[in-house]
Amino acid sequence: MDIAGSIALVTGANRGIGRHFAAQLLERGAKKVYATARRPELVDLPGAQVLRLDITDPASVRAAAEAAQDVTLLVNNAGIATGTNLVTGDLDGIRREMDTHFYGTLHMVRAFAPILAAGGGGAIINVLSALSWFSHDGANAYAAAKAAEWSLTNGVRLELAGQGTLVTGLHLGAADTDLMADYDGDKIDPAEVVRAGLDGVERGAFEVLADEWSAHIKASLADDPSRFYTQAHPAA
Template sequence: MKIQDSKALVTGANRGIGREIVLGLLDRGVGTVYCGARKPESLAELVEEYGERVVPLQLDITDEGQVREAAQSVPELDLLINNAGVLHWGSFAEGDLEDIRQDMETNYFGTLRMVRAFLPQLEKSGDAVIVNLHSVVSFGNMAFIGGYSASKAAEHSLTQALRSELGPKGIQVLGVYPGPVDTDMAKELEMDKTPPAQVAQAILDGVEAGKAYTFPDPMAEQVGATWKENPLAVETLFAEMAEM
């Protein structure tokens, strides 16, 4: 799709990858970008700089009422980028069950909730795209983030189902599978991390090219290549990493 003059919505738009996606969209000439955040006042700087092209939305994707209100306030939409997510640390055996539940509620059900709410606008677009941000752990579970990994695997399955279901309606559904990114979410990870701006540009390149799978950083490219050749090898790789 062409980003220029389109109408886009980004969840989790106030920081990290989400904020960089918003900036990238603006640089590429987006007409309007709706910026979803739990605290819309955190978007004031963007509104001041870009004016009416940036529209803040109070949006907690786990809140059915807020999602419904947001959908009612967006009359037209061409591009939905489901970026918002959470990550809780812990294994399945020892992690807090409520943390695991929150991972699934946000990363899987939140994404599904957004797609369902904004589907009428996307169907009217004629050239709509949905982008779901996953993770390399969609392809194999890392024990120390067991709940997060499971939620991202579920979201990956959702993306596959939506691609099949919505493709005949003219809606592309794209998946993005980053490795460690230098954001607040990954601050406890002691490994090389990719700048969020670099990831955002790869995502938007993928949108314009219609790439079903985007691996936006070096680790993601490695995992993606391994997964395509031998899915079981990813499981083995992550098990070894968890022991390091």
């Protein structure tokens, strides 16, 4: 689909990758951009139409869908990182990860699929992660939730193909955002992530790997997992 002339809705648009999505959509000629956040007063983006939206609240999702009946491009970006493990971690934190990344994304897709169909099909971008494909001690709840969201992305792509909706999964490693402020490794510029994602939608890509780390992890899935995990975690 063409970004120019599209009508987009971006979740988690108050900062980080979401704000870059909303800004670049406007720069690339989107007709309208709904910039959404749980706290809409934090959205600072001239030219965007601001909406309150909590993707973990079905009533909030329904209200956003009622207010944005003209959307042709849905960007599911909103996310959290609780730093929770699975065996000893707080169950509420694990549920928050799943409620946000899996169920929150699913709420959005279910609410906006009929709107996209009415507009001719349109497209959905789900912002995923290299952690969709591997686990890391200290972030295992996040990895499990992102793996579930990756599977969701592949599933709804099949279900929405008949109405002409493109579903693109955007994977990245660490981006230089507030969410990754405590991470000491290499980080990709979030603007590059967004450019890769929007370019991918315009060429009809099912999946976009925004950085070398994501490409490396995806390629490792064809190998014996012991090789990857003994390199990444020698004690494994």
